[in-house]
Amino acid sequence: MAEPTKTATLTIDGKSYELPVHSPTAGPDVIDIRKLYAEAGVFTYDPGFTSTASCDSTITYIDGDKGELLHRGYPIGQLAEKSHYLEVCFVLLYGYLPKADELEKFERLLTRHTMIHEQMHNFFRGFRRDAHPMATMVGVVGAMSAFYHDSTDINDENQREIASHRLIAKMPTIAAMAYKYSIGQPFVYPRNDLSFAANFLHMCFAVPAEEYHVDPVLARAMDRIFTLHADHEQNASTSTVRLASSSGANPFACIAAGIACLWGPAHGGANQACLEMLREIGTVDRIPEFIARAKDKNDPFRLMGFGHRVYKNFDPRATVMKQSADEVLDLLGIHDNPTLQVAKELEKIALEDSYFIEKKLYPNVDFYSGIILDAMGFPTSMFTPIFAVARTVGWISQWKEQLADPQLKIGRPRQLYLGETARDYVEIENR
Numbered sequence: 001m002a003e004p005t006k007t008a009t010l011t012i013d014g015k016s017y018e019l020p021v022h023s024p025t026a027g028p029d030v031i032d033i034r035k036l037y038a039e040a041g042v043f044t045y046d047p048g049f050t051s052t053a054s055c056d057s058t059i060t061y062i063d064g065d066k067g068e069l070l071h072r073g074y075p076i077g078q079l080a081e082k083s084h085y086l087e088v089c090f091v092l093l094y095g096y097l098p099k100a101d102e103l104e105k106f107e108r109l110l111t112r113h114t115m116i117h118e119q120m121h122n123f124f125r126g127f128r129r130d131a132h133p134m135a136t137m138v139g140v141v142g143a144m145s146a147f148y149h150d151s152t153d154i155n156d157e158n159q160r161e162i163a164s165h166r167l168i169a170k171m172p173t174i175a176a177m178a179y180k181y182s183i184g185q186p187f188v189y190p191r192n193d194l195s196f197a198a199n200f201l202h203m204c205f206a207v208p209a210e211e212y213h214v215d216p217v218l219a220r221a222m223d224r225i226f227t228l229h230a231d232h233e234q235n236a237s238t239s240t241v242r243l244a245s246s247s248g249a250n251p252f253a254c255i256a257a258g259i260a261c262l263w264g265p266a267h268g269g270a271n272q273a274c275l276e277m278l279r280e281i282g283t284v285d286r287i288p289e290f291i292a293r294a295k296d297k298n299d300p301f302r303l304m305g306f307g308h309r310v311y312k313n314f315d316p317r318a319t320v321m322k323q324s325a326d327e328v329l330d331l332l333g334i335h336d337n338p339t340l341q342v343a344k345e346l347e348k349i350a351l352e353d354s355y356f357i358e359k360k361l362y363p364n365v366d367f368y369s370g371i372i373l374d375a376m377g378f379p380t381s382m383f384t385p386i387f388a389v390a391r392t393v394g395w396i397s398q399w400k401e402q403l404a405d406p407q408l409k410i411g412r413p414r415q416l417y418l419g420e421t422a423r424d425y426v427e428i429e430n431r
């Protein structure tokens with residue numbers, strides 16, 4: 001980390017403390033409070049970490065006011081238009097745009113890690129067929145540490161690299177197997193002649209009874225969805241992966257923890273919740289009823305796919321996703337899709353409503369993604385697993401960055417204690 005550029009003065013009970021201030025290459029300055037408790041005997045208090053930087057990072061930057069998202073400095077709009085998911089994986093992992101031979105080597109390497117240990121097929125059969133695929137993925141990914149012992153030593157750079165490639169390459173296979181298992185169809189093995197996205201679609205939708213040809217436009221849309229979900233600073237699931245890794249846990253356990261956190265409807269589970277909400281709304285004339293519920297403080301209902309901790313402007317991913325939704329539905333000949341009509345009208349009404357304007361609530365990445373995935377033939381239960389497949393490279397990149405950080409120490413927050421002070425035990429006969 002660079003040397004502090006200035007200092008902040010904190011005065012408590014008449015005593016002043018000088019705190020170093022670090023200036024980033026982009027974004028707000030940060031006040032370094034690492035010595036605060038030792039010097040002033042106080043904690044800071046920030047439930048939900050709304051004003052807290054948990055680490056320094058060079059991977060992804062978000063400007064919530066501008067609606068800007070950069071991966072290693074490259075704007076998400078340019079990556080979505082000009083790049084493809086495995087190249088974005090390289091950029092996130094290694095920090096630069098690869099030359100043609102580097103990219104070819106990287107893609108060939110990952111392609112040869114897409115199969116999972118044959119014994120792991122038995123894991124799936126331990127689940128009920130109606131298990132949510134996220135439950136299956138948490139279980140199977142966590143169990144990978146029981147199979148890939150030669151890539152669990154986080155202190156070995158080579159093992160970290162192999163674990164990274166295995167996880168990124170095997171997540172689509174595991175997600176597709178979870179889907180196939182849930183619909184009672186046989187597993188489809190990965191194919192080395194297909195791109196990452198085409199391979200995923202093939203593993204999900206091919207059946208042994210006939211040839212399955214992946215539509216290149218759908219493969220492109222799938223690849224773009226993966227790119228748009230690849231990484232996003234220190235979001236809840238990435239912070240979970242970092243915290244799990246800070247104890248020295250193996251990479252498979254850390255990614256399983258990230259999958260578990262992503263599942264929540266306030267986070268990665270929002271894409272499933274959003275499509276289910278759009279279906280519940282059903283028709284444009286019911287939108288006012290749901291807008292009223294979203295604004296009602298006594299109603300826990302929130303507009304799924306709306307709002308964001310960081311974006312107080314459009315989520316740039318939602319903008320690209322909306323364009324992609326139109327393209328995919330048009331390609332599939334799905335015109336006047338009622339769900340898309342409701343989504344577009346809901347977005348229009350919400351963005352004109354003073355509640356949403358004041359609270360700076362805009363559509364996020366989850367608002368349109370479900371419409372595309374639904375049109376491609378995925379059940380809503382597969383939406384968050386697809387998010388997990390895409391985000392694995394982000395989790396892994398952040399995991400590697402943290403392990404290489406000389407400041408790394410186990411994450412152990414403190415608290416504002418409001419419970420009982422010390423009191424003596426009372427025997428039951430005296431209570």
Ligand code: SDX
Pocket residue numbers: 048231232234235236265266267268270294295301302303304305306307308309310359361364365366
């Ligand atoms: C993702 O962090 C990331 O980067 C996440 C992510 C990634 O790529 O990793 O971008 C992926 O998780 C996107 C977000 C998906 N979640 C949803 O779409 C669920 C619906 N959205 C909300 O639950 C909410 O907006 C959050 C969780 C996304 C953000 O919540 P915050 O930052 O804690 O904001 P908040 O709850 O404090 O809301 C601020 C105000 C509140 O009102 P007041 O208490 O100030 O009166 O806005 C209101 C909220 O009630 N509000 C909403 C709303 N979201 C916030 N009101 C109605 N509908 C909503 N969707």
